[in-house]
Amino acid sequence: MSYRPVISNMKEASSNEQSGLYEFILDLADGTVCRVFYSRYPEWKMTNISRLQKTPCPVCRKDFICKCIESYKGELTQQIEENQWIDKALAAAK
Ligand SMILES: [Zn+2]
Numbered sequence: 001m002s003y004r005p006v007i008s009n010m011k012e013a014s015s016n017e018q019s020g021l022y023e024f025i026l027d028l029a030d031g032t033v034c035r036v037f038y039s040r041y042p043e044w045k046m047t048n049i050s051r052l053q054k055t056p057c058p059v060c061r062k063d064f065i066c067k068c069i070e071s072y073k074g075e076l077t078q079q080i081e082e083n084q085w086i087d088k089a090l091a092a093a094k
Contacts, residue, residue, distance in 0.1 A: 003059050005032070005072050010085040012093040024089055026076070031055050034069055036076075044086055046077050 006029040013023040013035070020040030027033055032055055037048040051057060051069045059068035080086060 003072070005058070005069075005076055005079075006030075007076065007079045007083065007085060010080065010089045012089045015093075022086075024086075025052075028058070030058050032058050032069075034076075038086070046073060046080075049073050049076065 007026060008029045009027040011025050011027075013025050015022045022038045022040060024036050024038065025033060026036050026049075033052040035050050035052055036046055039045050039047050049069055049072075051066070053063060053065065056063040057066050057068050060066055
């Protein structure tokens with residue numbers, strides 16, 4: 001089974017500009033919602049990702065905590081870079 005997450009939206013949830021730490025909410029096309037943390041310095045880097053338990057996990061179908069989405073960190077990071085989601089999220093938050 002291969003799951004391929006597709007980001008449909010990303011929005012800023014909180015930020016600390018001084019320390020460069022940002023929290024974003026990531027909406028996936030299948031309804032999955034994730035929380036991602038980024039560290040801005042020296043360059044944008046995803047430090048943590050977890051699924052919000054609003055819908056069952058798209059991978060293992062559990063509706064409680066699991067770590068499946070962590071294995072898609074690379075895939076999601078790539079989509080965020082390609083579609084400039086961070087820039088869009090920060091612009092929308094202003
Ligand atoms: Zn899971």
